[in-house]
Amino acid sequence: xxxxxxxxxxxxxLGIATTAAARVPQVANGVFLVAKPGLPDPNFSHSVVLVTHxxxxxxxxxxINRPTPLKLSEIVPRGVPTENYRGRVYFGGPVMLQxxxxxxxxxxxxxxxxxHVLKDLYFTTHRDNLRGLLAxxxxxxxxxxxxxxxxPGQLEDEIANDSWYVLPADEATVFRADMSGLWQALVERANxxxxxxxx
Numbered sequence: 666x667x668x669x670x671x672x673x674x675x676x677x678x679l680g681i682a683t684t685a686a687a688r689v690p691q692v693a694n695g696v697f698l699v700a701k702p703g704l705p706d707p708n709f710s711h712s713v714v715l716v717t718h719x720x721x722x723x724x725x726x727x728x729i730n731r732p733t734p735l736k737l738s739e740i741v742p743r744g745v746p747t748e749n750y751r752g753r754v755y756f757g758g759p760v761m762l763q764x765x766x767x768x769x770x771x772x773x774x775x776x777x778x779x780x781h782v783l784k785d786l787y788f789t790t791h792r793d794n795l796r797g798l799l800a801x802x803x804x805x806x807x808x809x810x811x812x813x814x815x816x817p818g819q820l821e822d823e824i825a826n827d828s829w830y831v832l833p834a835d836e837a838t839v840f841r842a843d844m845s846g847l848w849q850a851l852v853e854r855a856n857x858x859x860x861x862x863x864x
Contacts, residue, residue: 758813769806
């Protein structure tokens with residue numbers, strides 16, 4: 666399973682989208698981590714996390730199935746336009762809850778730093794990208810508070826200890842309108858896949 670994760674997460678740089686390295690074209694490398702039933706960490710219980718691998722062997726991403734009751738206008742600085750964003754604000758993870766993260770669709774790489782997670786899907790905390798997204802009336806994106814992160818080797822250990830399923834990620838699931846049944850659906854998919862692959 667660790668080998669599968671390494672292949673799926675194949676070597677792209679993901680820091681917090683503010684470094685010069687983020688300006689280099691990246692390989693799309695996102696997967697879903699699906700918490701296995703009984704995962705004891707309350708930060709990730711029943712979670713689905715869109716993740717990508719960093720150059721230092723760390724892993725960073727956002728929980729995609731935790732909408733919050735917050736309005737965007739409550740979390741951005743005064744004067745930042747929010748009227749074009751009609752979606753929910755999601756809890757991205759327990760790290761740096763003051764950070765605003767956007768996962769967005771784009772046909773080409775943005776000019777400001779962002780990381781290529783899937784085909785036409787990017788992850789950013791850069792203010793120029795965020796301002797551009799908020800100014801658009803037609804962009805496809807979601808806003809998250811905070812993010813999720815694992816130190817080098819930590820996630821591999823958690824997978825070896827049977828904490829996570831690893832599934833290919835897709836954009837349709839990231840932008841799914843109703844996240845309420847997503848975790849259960851992906852657990853069932855992962856279990857069905859394991860049965861299919863069992864000799």
